[in-house]
Amino acid sequence: MTAHTLEKILAEALAEVGVGAAPIRLPSGRPRETKWLHDERGFGIRIYATGRKVYVVQARMAGRLRTVTIGHAAVLTRHQAAMVARRVRAHAEVGFDPAADRQRVRSAPRFDDFLSEYWRRWSARWKPATRITHDKYRRLYLDDAFPGLFIDALNEADVTRWFAALNNRIGPGGANRVMSILSNMLNKAEDWGYRLENTNPCRVVRLNRKRKCERFLSLAELEKLGTALEAARTEADPVGVAAAAAITLLLLTGCRVGEIANLQWRDIQGNRIKLRDSKTGPRTVWLGREARELVASLPKLKNIPWLFWNARYRRPLRTIDYYWREIRAQAGLDDVRLHDLRHTFASHAAMSKETLPMIGRLLGHTHPQSTARYAHLGEDHVLGAAEQIGAAIERMLS
Known part of the structure; x- marks a missing residue:
């Protein structure tokens, strides 16, 4: 990039903040120049001989006229800097000294x-x-x-x-x-x-866009997964059997993987699970008939408090990813994550016309917006019901 091109770009940047196409370098012997703007009283932009530009504001503090640097013009917009200048002057009028506070901040660590x-x-x-x-x-x-x-x-x-x-x-x-x-x-x-x-x-700073479409299994896909899980639970490998049972319980409860993997027998209290800890803190998970039957079928090992035990390595079954990859491959569901089983539980609840507050309670959501992603599923079924009712009324009127 030539010096002429660079000077032109910087001049255009100055124009964008309202300074105009001023020359980048000041006359010899002048280290800086301040141009006062009209957005706020005492608000201006200071241009140094090197071409660096910063926004400043002047205010009377403790009887003295102080000039406070707001920030670099390459980082702040003119509007942002003007808003800061307004706040600095407002603080100065009630006796606050931003310059003294900025001196305190300069003692900050690396x-x-x-x-x-x-x-x-x-x-x-x-x-x-x-x-x-x-x-x-x-x-x-x-x-x-x-x-x-x-x-x-x-x-x-x-x-x-x-x-x-x-x-x-x-x-x-x-x-x-x-x-x-x-x-x-x-x-x-x-x-x-x-x-x-x-x-x-x-x-x-704008964050990356989050994935809005959550994957959940259709009825046909659930049948395929059910067949693969049933086959895995009849294998000779006890660890694989435990993993298949844990995956099934994930689907039946809508729990997170960690909540199921860490389950202990003391957490099972009748028709509910009392989670001592979860992403949102302690909560209760209600067990339907199928879930209760699955828990009742699990072997209770002597001196082992956990429901799902890795007998091969004599430790809790913390990781089931390996077995999940095998099971989903057998079911032809290679794009489905373990966490999508939680979305499947919630999505089918919405399609069964459960209310969003109820779904949020089942999932342990603390914020309504976490459950709102499933609203369109319920709306589709409400629309279908409305169309059926309308068709029935039309038949009676004809």
């Missing part, structure tokens, strides 16, 4: 040091499975994310570049998960006094 502090102070609140997952994400994607950068200097441009590179290394769902960890970190940096309030740059 990103890697704060990452260690955040993990030490906050990770105790995570569930063990969450801690394992977050530790992996930290090791792979956060430990070396922003080398040498101080936590209070992390801005939108830094996070945007990092997230773009992250998407080339990990799937969209995983990238969103790592971004949520970083976002919570920066929120805590504000709470703990290392960053100014409401400066979390993760808020403006």
